[in-house]
Amino acid sequence: MPSRPVRNSSRAVSAALAALTALVFVPAAPAAVVEVQAGGTGLVFTPAAVTLQAGDSVHFSNAGGTHNVTADDGSFRCANGCDGQGGDGSISGAPWSATVAYPRAGTYLFHCEEHGGAGGVGMSGRVIVQPAPGTACVPGPNTLCLGAGGRFQVEVSWVTGIQTGKGTAVPLPAAPQSGLFYFFDPSNIEMLVKVLDACIPALGNQFWVFYAATTNVQFTLTVIDTQSGQVQVYTNPPNHTAAPVQDTHAFSTCP
Numbered sequence: 001m002p003s004r005p006v007r008n009s010s011r012a013v014s015a016a017l018a019a020l021t022a023l024v025f026v027p028a029a030p031a032a033v034v035e036v037q038a039g040g041t042g043l044v045f046t047p048a049a050v051t052l053q054a055g056d057s058v059h060f061s062n063a064g065g066t067h068n069v070t071a072d073d074g075s076f077r078c079a080n081g082c083d084g085q086g087g088d089g090s091i092s093g094a095p096w097s098a099t100v101a102y103p104r105a106g107t108y109l110f111h112c113e114e115h116g117g118a119g120g121v122g123m124s125g126r127v128i129v130q131p132a133p134g135t136a137c138v139p140g141p142n143t144l145c146l147g148a149g150g151r152f153q154v155e156v157s158w159v160t161g162i163q164t165g166k167g168t169a170v171p172l173p174a175a176p177q178s179g180l181f182y183f184f185d186p187s188n189i190e191m192l193v194k195v196l197d198a199c200i201p202a203l204g205n206q207f208w209v210f211y212a213a214t215t216n217v218q219f220t221l222t223v224i225d226t227q228s229g230q231v232q233v234y235t236n237p238p239n240h241t242a243a244p245v246q247d248t249h250a251f252s253t254c255p
Helices: 003-024
Strands: 033-039 049-053 057-064 068-073 077-079 098-103 105-119 123-129 144-146 152-157 164-166 169-170 180-182 187-198 206-213 220-224 231-236 245-251
Touching: 033 049, 033 123, 049 057, 068 098, 068 245, 077 098, 077 187, 077 206, 105 152, 105 220, 144 169, 144 180, 144 187, 152 187, 187 220, 206 220
Parallel strands: 033 057, 049 123
Antiparallel strands: 057 098, 068 077, 068 105, 105 123, 144 152, 152 164, 152 220, 169 180, 180 187, 187 206, 206 245, 220 231
16 A cells, blocks of 8 residues: 555656756856947947847957957957967958957957057947846955945946056945045045945935046946846046036836
């Protein structure tokens, strides 16, 4: 008599294991590749701004003219292949192409050395990389994690006439909604950033982004809600005294 329930139990266990195996081995969605063309119809990249998910790539190609594509932060220079990867990233009129992967969330600027420059000058463009929703912010030398539980990833890149770089993060443990950045010297703070929880009806059910930058250096500030994947980007042009920003509609991603 006990053999029958044992057989039924075995079948149930087998079915459960099969279901679990199916869940475990579901293949991940393939990374996307977005096309960006250089030149062709003018001294522009088309499109000039693209939004990706972390892990996606951009396939740059020359549609006509003498161009290359160079990261503002110096991480790549590509045309007939990429420097440091067996290729030649110098300016070329050949029908070149190159693919660049973007594994990490953030804002990445690029330009053509012949017809543009760092910081959005001339023939240039921007890649905004969103994290997978639910990806935790990881604090680092150039990254602040602000707000409740460090939900918001904050980074800033800067450009002068002779160099580019990323702001060095100065966390404020006693004030987790706020943080500081310096560009050149730790004794010279350039920027205060705050991400405030205004998730109540009286305040509009929003997360607010406030910042004040005591600089005239060109910069790009990127704030990412790692829970939703949404991104806000703020910029200051070169040789322009940065105005304070109080964005009370930054993220409609409460709670």
